[in-house]
Amino acid sequence: MIIDIINKKRLGQELSYKELDYFFNGYLNGKVKDYQMSSLLMAICINGMTDEEIYALTKIFVDSGDILDLSFMPGVKVDKHSTGGVGDKTTLVVAPIVSALDIPIIKMSGRGLGFTGGTIDKLESIPGYNTSLTDEEIIKQAKDIGIVLTGQTATLVPMDKMVYALRDVTGTVSSVPLIAVSTMSKKIASGADKIVMDIKVGKGALLHTKKEAQKLSELMKKIGSFYNREVETIISDMNNPLGTNIGNSLEVLEAIELLKGNIKDGNFHDLCLKLCSEIISMAKDISKEKALEMSKSAIMDGSAYKKFQELVKAQGGNLSKIKVSKKTKQIRSNKKGTLEKINAFELGEISVGLGAGRIEKDDVIDPKVGIVLKKSLGDKIKKGSVLCTIYYNNPDSFEIEKVREAFSIK
Ligand code: URA
Numbered sequence: 001m002i003i004d005i006i007n008k009k010r011l012g013q014e015l016s017y018k019e020l021d022y023f024f025n026g027y028l029n030g031k032v033k034d035y036q037m038s039s040l041l042m043a044i045c046i047n048g049m050t051d052e053e054i055y056a057l058t059k060i061f062v063d064s065g066d067i068l069d070l071s072f073m074p075g076v077k078v079d080k081h082s083t084g085g086v087g088d089k090t091t092l093v094v095a096p097i098v099s100a101l102d103i104p105i106i107k108m109s110g111r112g113l114g115f116t117g118g119t120i121d122k123l124e125s126i127p128g129y130n131t132s133l134t135d136e137e138i139i140k141q142a143k144d145i146g147i148v149l150t151g152q153t154a155t156l157v158p159m160d161k162m163v164y165a166l167r168d169v170t171g172t173v174s175s176v177p178l179i180a181v182s183t184m185s186k187k188i189a190s191g192a193d194k195i196v197m198d199i200k201v202g203k204g205a206l207l208h209t210k211k212e213a214q215k216l217s218e219l220m221k222k223i224g225s226f227y228n229r230e231v232e233t234i235i236s237d238m239n240n241p242l243g244t245n246i247g248n249s250l251e252v253l254e255a256i257e258l259l260k261g262n263i264k265d266g267n268f269h270d271l272c273l274k275l276c277s278e279i280i281s282m283a284k285d286i287s288k289e290k291a292l293e294m295s296k297s298a299i300m301d302g303s304a305y306k307k308f309q310e311l312v313k314a315q316g317g318n319l320s321k322i323k324v325s326k327k328t329k330q331i332r333s334n335k336k337g338t339l340e341k342i343n344a345f346e347l348g349e350i351s352v353g354l355g356a357g358r359i360e361k362d363d364v365i366d367p368k369v370g371i372v373l374k375k376s377l378g379d380k381i382k383k384g385s386v387l388c389t390i391y392y393n394n395p396d397s398f399e400i401e402k403v404r405e406a407f408s409i410k
Contacts, residue, residue, distance in 0.1 A: 002026070002036055009043035017056040024060050028159055034166060041172040049177035054219060055226050061185035064159035068135070068191035073104045073142055076283045079192035080275060081183050084116035086204040086348035087241035091119045091149065092255035093272040094279065096308040099147035100298040103283040106138060106148045108156060108190055112357050115204065115348030117251065120151045125248035125367030129317030147311050157185050174206045180219040194230045194282045196275060202239035204344025210235065232278050236271055240377060241344045243268030247356040247370015247391060249324050259305040266376070325368040325391040331400060332384050337409040339379045346406035347371055354390065354397050369393055381409050
């Protein structure tokens with residue numbers, strides 16, 4: 001039976017709900033082995049999945065754990081999710097802005113794997129911040145302050161945890177149907193009524209073409225309507241890093257600057273406001289323009305940053321104790337010209353090498369290391385101009401020439 005299912009998918013035939021259920025639940029309870037699941041995942045990567053298969057697999061994933069019941073919170077509950085990028089700290093900004101405007105936000109985030117960072121790792125760079133709240137603690141905090149940013153509980157789509165870990169090491173992460181199932185099942189199980197999906201496309205993302213991103217967007221909306229959830233998608237560029245800071249503490253500090261109103265433009269600022277505008281317009285049923293104005297006001301009147309402070313305090317964190325490495329190295333250009341590209345993937349890899357991300361699932365992160373960009377796209381560069389500053393712990397953890405190569409100067 002196991003081998004028949006693999007063969008069927010290898011030949012490009014459609015699997016029934018029963019077959020998918022047998023195989024994936026078999027994996028959860030140990031009957032289907034890693035090598036068998038890897039083989040099926042690769043066949044899915046190559047041959048794709050029909051819509052019927054995608055709905056079936058999403059249901060199997062959702063049913064593998066508990067669904068968080070948020071009906072105790074009045075009003076429309078909105079959630080956001082990003083497919084992962086380099087320097088993506090938007091949740092740290094978007095969630096407090098939305099919450100400051102009285103929209104409840106209870107968000108469970110993941111850790112980074114490979115070159116993409118995870119929100120939970122960023123939050124854990126705030127000393128004391130607890131990312132392992134229980135269901136009871138989540139509910140209490142949501143009722144008290146209307147905002148929760150925590151890690152995925154053990155009961156939230158356990159199937160995805162197992163399958164994602166295997167996908168990560170078997171070259172099966174970048175499959176559009178598998179990304180749709182993985183992300184949407186978690187959002188559905190998290191209990192939100194409306195969902196905003198930030199689909200990253202480019203060198204520093206799982207998907208490299210607009211066409212794949214559009215396909216994923218379509219699938220996410222279809223799964224949403226199957227589950228009676230409204231889904232909006234944003235397709236955003238991930239060829240260049242988001243914002244200036246890459247690395248956990250550094251990214252929290254950059255998010256704080258935006259929340260304080262000290263960052264007024266750039267791709268990080270613009271994407272945060274776009275996401276807020278989508279979420280607020282969905283939740284309050286108002287125009288995106290009005291929602292955008294409200295988001296800007298929440299930054300300028302200080303309420304968004306106040307909400308962030310409230311959140312950090314409620315989860316035990318101490319913002320005054322955030323630390324970045326004291327060891328720094330400025331990387332200077334060895335040629336002149338115009339800065340045309342900053343390779344997000346390369347910088348993501350370099351930041352993992354510094355210790356800001358994981359190579360293996362159980363690697364321990366160094367929250368203090370990372371990269372701060374000192375030049376923006378289009379800037380004129382002189383020989384000797386500082387391109388970026390590396391915050392490191394071990395001087396052997398990066399190569400100056402490799403860092404320089406991430407900047408295309410023409
Ligand atoms: N993020 C997820 O949670 N799952 C995927 O498959 C890809 C990105």
